[in-house]
Every structure is written in structure tokens, then in C-alpha cells.
Amino acid sequence: xxxxxxxxxxxxxxxxxxxxxxxxxxxxxxxxxxxxxxxxxxxxxxxxxxxxxxxxxxxxxxxxxxxxxxxxxxxxxxxxxxxxxxxxxxxxxxxxxxxxxxxxxxxxxxxxxxxxxxxxxxxxxxxxxxxxxxxxxxxxxxxxxxxxxxxxxxxxx
Ligand code: GNR
Ligand code: NI
Numbered sequence: 135x136x137x138x139x140x141x142x143x144x145x146x147x148x149x150x151x152x153x154x155x156x157x158x159x160x161x162x163x164x165x166x167x168x169x170x171x172x173x174x175x176x177x178x179x180x181x182x183x184x185x186x187x188x189x190x191x192x193x194x195x196x197x198x199x200x201x202x203x204x205x206x207x208x209x210x211x212x213x214x215x216x217x218x219x220x221x222x223x224x225x226x227x228x229x230x231x232x233x234x235x236x237x238x239x240x241x242x243x244x245x246x247x248x249x250x251x252x253x254x255x256x257x258x259x260x261x262x263x264x265x266x267x268x269x270x271x272x273x274x275x276x277x278x279x280x281x282x283x284x285x286x287x288x289x290x291x
Pocket of ligand 1: 178179180181182183186228229230231232233269270273274277
């Protein structure tokens with residue numbers, strides 16, 4: 135029994151679909167979070183959304199710790215994430231996506247966001263993010279809404 139999922143790649147239509155809220159964080163959702171983290175670490179990536187592993191519930195995982203530099207893991211698991219505040223200030227960062235191999239582009243987003251979500255224990259939690267974590271959590275929530283970072287790029291560029 136594998137402890138990781140296969141990651142789906144564009145143009146799989148699941149990447150354009152909207153994921154549905156979980157009714158509660160039960161043992162099955164916890165198991166999914168753990169398996170998504172294993173999949174993300176193996177890839178490797180700093181975030182992963184359920185759509186990318188062919189699941190359509192509103193679950194995402196992230197970890198920005200530099201494992202390759204010996205940092206201890208800092209996994210973040212979210213169910214039903216909602217952006218409850220975003221800064222007017224914007225930030226541009228180069229993004230990539232495990233579902234869009236070998237494409238990287240500058241993406242402009244709110245510089246800071248506050249996100250409300252259910253954590254791995256099923257408790258309401260909040261995260262205020264800036265920098266790469268802010269881009270990552272917005273990128274993952276976009277996935278849950280069927281949006282890819284390339285959707286923001288002008289075809290004129
Ligand atoms: O590994 C990833 N790196 C990344 C870099 C900048 C902004 C967002 C990301 S998320 C990405 C993994 C991924 O595709 N998550 O959906
Ligand atoms: Ni992605």
C-alpha cells in the first residue's frame with residue numbers, strides 16, 4: 135500500500151474543477167493530509183492541493199522548511215481554507231507548479247493574507263502569511279477553485 139499519491143498534470147480537467155468543503159476533519163481526511171504531505175515531500179514541493187492528487191475536497195498542505203538544508207519539518211495542513219483578509223500591497227514572485235512541469239513565471243498577488251481554516255485536529259485556526267508562504271497559500275487555494283497560476287499570465291506576454 136503506497137503512502138503517496140500520483141500528481142496529475144495539465145491539461146487534466148480535474149485541475150479546472152472546484153473542490154468541495156469537507157464536513158469535518160475525520161480520520162479519512164487526516165490520512166489524506168498525511169499522504170499529501172508525503173507526496174509533496176517526495177516531489178519535492180512546498181505546497182500541494184487535493185485537486186493535484188485527483189481529489190476534489192478542500193484540503194491543502196504546505197511546508198516551507200528547507201529539508202535539504204537540515205531544517206526540521208514544519209507541516210501545515212488546512213481544510214476549508216478561506217482568505218479573510220488581504221493586503222492592498224501587492225507582491226511579485228516567481229511561481230512554479232507541480233502540475234505544470236518546467237514552467238515558471240512571475241505572479242502578482244496580495245503581499246499578505248490572513249487565512250481561516252480547520253487544522254489537522256479539526257480545530258478552527260488562522261494563519262497570517264507574507265512572502266513565499268503568502269504566495270504558496272494563495273496558489274493552493276486557487277487550485278481548490280480550479281485556478282492555475284498560468285491563468286494570470288497575459289497571452290500577449
Ligand atoms: O513547489 C511549489 N513551489 C511554489 C513556488 C512559488 C509559489 C507557489 C509554489 S507551490 C509549488 C507546488 C505546487 O504546485 N502547489 O500547488
Ligand atoms: Ni500548484
